[in-house]
Amino acid sequence: MVVVSHSRPLADAAVALARQMLPGTEVAVEVAAGTDDGGLGTDAVAISAAITAADSGDGVVVLMDLGSAVMSAETALEFLDDEVRDRVVLSPGPLVEGLVGAVVVASGGADRERVAAEALRGLAPKQAHLG
């Protein structure tokens, strides 16, 4: 999985929150967030590198925050080899809730489609609770 955010602290905290669900389990979660001077922003080249680092051949699900994060992630796909690009899903799911759900199913060995589906339904528990 890859987390793309304008903010490095936001991305790192989302990953920490998700990993809390999985003590002792390893799921590959890469972060591409913030500008290289520590500011707010996204970097398509860094996203492309994070996807490559996360890819072990089974596919990569990318979760993003908003705005340029989405366009930078789409741009990053252009820099990947065709074979890798075909294994990548850019998820429209919510960043925090989607990541928690996706990491849990990914740690159970779910395939890319299951993980992406879980990310997409990330808001469902909250919506059900609040009616």
Place this chain on the structure above:
Amino acid sequence: MGGLSVADGLDVANLQAWIREFARTVSEHRDELTALDSAIGDADHGTNLDRGMSAAVAALEAAPPADPAALLKQVGMTLVSKVGGASGPLYGTFFLRMAGALGNDPADGEAFARALRAGLDGVVARGKAEPGDKTMLDALAPACDALDAALADGQPLDLALAAAAEAARRGRDATVPLVARKGRASYLGERSAGHQDPGATSTALLLDAAVATLAGG
């Protein structure tokens, strides 16, 4: 720009002058662009684009590209990496698509116009904006149309570029009453009306820079 001649087509030196002039005017207008963006967005357009274009100029000084396509590819790759905000993937894709359309040889007016339109198509594909959404597209699309029309009319490149820049400025001005339908400004809905779009404003600077550097001879 003394010493540059476009008689044999736009070469890497001509296009480098264009990029430098765009970087200079973005820097000059940085606070104005950011102020426009603070009215309807996230107050970073001037700062972000200035950071990206400064990095692009630094990159072409560190590793001078050999031909027009290599130059614009380098500018595009720098922008997608260094800008940080939405103008990174948008302007970055614009220059990458221009690079893909230009090839390695000097470009005549028609080739430059085709490349500019390829850049426009890239901005549309990346941002999924439509005309009238209050975006950079509202300056860029009329500029491409005006350039094509002027060249088809047999006008020389300097007059055609002047017409394109004029169309971009009119398009920029016409964004004022529009309600934003893309980007952070779209969260504001009706409140975005009455403000000039920052992206259309920087795009008008891009066309003005082309007139200043590519139209001479």
